[in-house]
Amino acid sequence: METNRHNFSSGPSILPDEVLQKAAQAVLNFNDSGLSLIEISHRDPAFVDIINSARSQALELLNLQDKGYSALFLQGGASLEFVRVAYNLLSKNGTAGYINTGSWSNNALNEASYFGKIVEVASSKDKKYNYIPKNIEIPSNLDYLHITSNNTIYGTQFKEFPQTDIPLVCDMSSDIFSRVLDFTKFDLIYACAQKNAGTSGVNLVVVKNELLERIKKPIPNIMNYRKHIERESMYNTPSVFSVYVSYLTLNWLKDSGGVEAMERKNRAKAHLMYSEIDRNNLFFGNASVEDRSVMNATFFLKDEKLATQFNTLCLKEGIYGINGHRTAGGYRASIYNAMPITSVQLLVQVMQYFEAHFG
Amino acid sequence: METNRHNFSSGPSILPDEVLQKAAQAVLNFNDSGLSLIEISHRDPAFVDIINSARSQALELLNLQDKGYSALFLQGGASLEFVRVAYNLLSKNGTAGYINTGSWSNNALNEASYFGKIVEVASSKDKKYNYIPKNIEIPSNLDYLHITSNNTIYGTQFKEFPQTDIPLVCDMSSDIFSRVLDFTKFDLIYACAQKNAGTSGVNLVVVKNELLERIKKPIPNIMNYRKHIERESMYNTPSVFSVYVSYLTLNWLKDSGGVEAMERKNRAKAHLMYSEIDRNNLFFGNASVEDRSVMNATFFLKDEKLATQFNTLCLKEGIYGINGHRTAGGYRASIYNAMPITSVQLLVQVMQYFEAHFG
Numbered sequence A, B: 001m002e003t004n005r006h007n008f009s010s011g012p013s014i015l016p017d018e019v020l021q022k023a024a025q026a027v028l029n030f031n032d033s034g035l036s037l038i039e040i041s042h043r044d045p046a047f048v049d050i051i052n053s054a055r056s057q058a059l060e061l062l063n064l065q066d067k068g069y070s071a072l073f074l075q076g077g078a079s080l081e082f083v084r085v086a087y088n089l090l091s092k093n094g095t096a097g098y099i100n101t102g103s104w105s106n107n108a109l110n111e112a113s114y115f116g117k118i119v120e121v122a123s124s125k126d127k128k129y130n131y132i133p134k135n136i137e138i139p140s141n142l143d144y145l146h147i148t149s150n151n152t153i154y155g156t157q158f159k160e161f162p163q164t165d166i167p168l169v170c171d172m173s174s175d176i177f178s179r180v181l182d183f184t185k186f187d188l189i190y191a192c193a194q195k196n197a198g199t200s201g202v203n204l205v206v207v208k209n210e211l212l213e214r215i216k217k218p219i220p221n222i223m224n225y226r227k228h229i230e231r232e233s234m235y236n237t238p239s240v241f242s243v244y245v246s247y248l249t250l251n252w253l254k255d256s257g258g259v260e261a262m263e264r265k266n267r268a269k270a271h272l273m274y275s276e277i278d279r280n281n282l283f284f285g286n287a288s289v290e291d292r293s294v295m296n297a298t299f300f301l302k303d304e305k306l307a308t309q310f311n312t313l314c315l316k317e318g319i320y321g322i323n324g325h326r327t328a329g330g331y332r333a334s335i336y337n338a339m340p341i342t343s344v345q346l347l348v349q350v351m352q353y354f355e356a357h358f359g
Helices: A017-028 A045-061 A077-089 A103-112 A209-213 A225-230 A240-255 A258-279 A304-316 A341-358 B017-028 B045-061 B077-089 B103-115 B209-213 B225-230 B240-255 B258-279 B304-316 B341-358
Strands: A069-074 A095-100 A117-123 A144-148 A168-171 A188-192 A203-208 A296-301 A331-334 B069-074 B095-100 B117-123 B144-148 B168-171 B188-192 B203-208 B296-301 B331-334
Touching (some): A203 A225, A209 A225, A258 A341, B017 B240, B045 B240, B069 B225, B077 B103, B203 B209, B209 B225, B304 B341
Parallel strands (some): A095 A144
Antiparallel strands (some): A069 A203
């Protein structure tokens, strides 16, 4: 499919063209079976291979294969993991720590509070979440510390992670597979798929098996990570199509050079984007410069009255999904792995043209 | 797509050809937008229309529009609704009643037991779930009574539902939209989509608003039906593709004459299937005749040694998904709404040929 659309949507978001082609083909006729992917049994060996291959691929891309981690593709979105994490890891009379760096951290914290005591270890709410707290003091009595690595709405991102012996749980929904990290520092990583790992309807959970061994409390099966691991991510019927799209996306990622190659391209795109935001007289960025997200560049018009003109120009050029989150306003260019630099170049040109004509 | 495959899978299961065609097209280019359905924002007006239209259509097909019910498309499968139902409806110190008619009822009961007191009001476990309990005495102190209307694994189905003033909760995963019922008798209906309402990754919940008004206990947002209704089924990012497949499937259903037309066709298919099971000397059915499911016909070889021959014959004729559930053995012909009678006729012919050659 050739289009002149440039998809800056924050999620669900841009997918590689070959992923879309293969996914559409599988809906019509899966593996030349004469049946659609979405009408075969999830226990069909062909689908069991797909989900297991996607689970292995996820671990491999994070360099966590053979390191005592399990990968799961579950349903419910990151929002369900907010609950599942606390259900599993917050012990009776225990306390969990949350670093509050935006709406999603805040939601994670609120949902966890139904399961026990929560402390907000640090917060950037005082400045409308436009920075990442530094030099955080972490209480030593926590069951776990929860972090949101990238804040999609406010455009900030952790560059360094707190050093701690406490189990580290990270919501990487919007920057997983986008940069090389030592992922062994994390005890549990979760991410909705619809940014860098596929489309909506499935969430990836990567968990250190050891972390789950200590759990004593009773947990319903569907909420229980151990049960999902035991059943190889097939405790109940998975979201078959979404798992397949993740499988295709992770394969594309691998074939495109893996996380290292993605990081290089993402840095180049972000550099281009932020250079223009800083240079252009009509716009400004408000995220703290050292904390700027490589995935979501947020920016604002200095003069809000020019919004209609800029929006019209974007629309005309096929730029989609550039509006900021409804709670933050302004603009947001989400430049995930699958976003080609040519689309960022176009957006930059549009911003330059806009400045030349309306500045 | 023309195939000579006959898909008797119990779920995910057969979908109408036009649904597959439209779903595949939307993955390539949604509504001629130049973007894929699976990479646009779920808050794009085009998708908001889809989910709202699917919600209205579901209520209309059940004849529940304007009767104080809400329809939601949530994630997690029926297995998550096992938990959500109890989380919402089982009050502190309250008791819920479950009728145990198979593995899924049993799972629903077990998952609910984490949230309070459960009584098993009736069970057919004594005869390996091959019948539906009758003349059930229902305690008057229950917060709700839970029923599984159709038992996919054992091939039984409620024909009459208990008369009670207690809120009736029904898992209709495998027979929703397959027969006309007075759906106002139910206070909460839920169903995974992958049998009669689409593909996996989404579950339909239809709930009487009044039922939720009495709830006092604190419930995390993602588990809270009221929150999902308040946010019009968009509390968190929905499973976009699966919702779209449900939308297409419900439209197909409506255009095909609605639930009444489905019931007529389903009865004809089931009659054909069970007549052959009863007539054929090599097979027998073990579900109690008056409780036989119109959706899933289970049957067994009298002589298990002939299994390889029958399986080979089925494979040769393009018959897919005919094996019984791994816990039940034997065979199971799932003949959901989208299954054409011609596929059932073929299966019957294969059974007759098999009898003629191996009897």
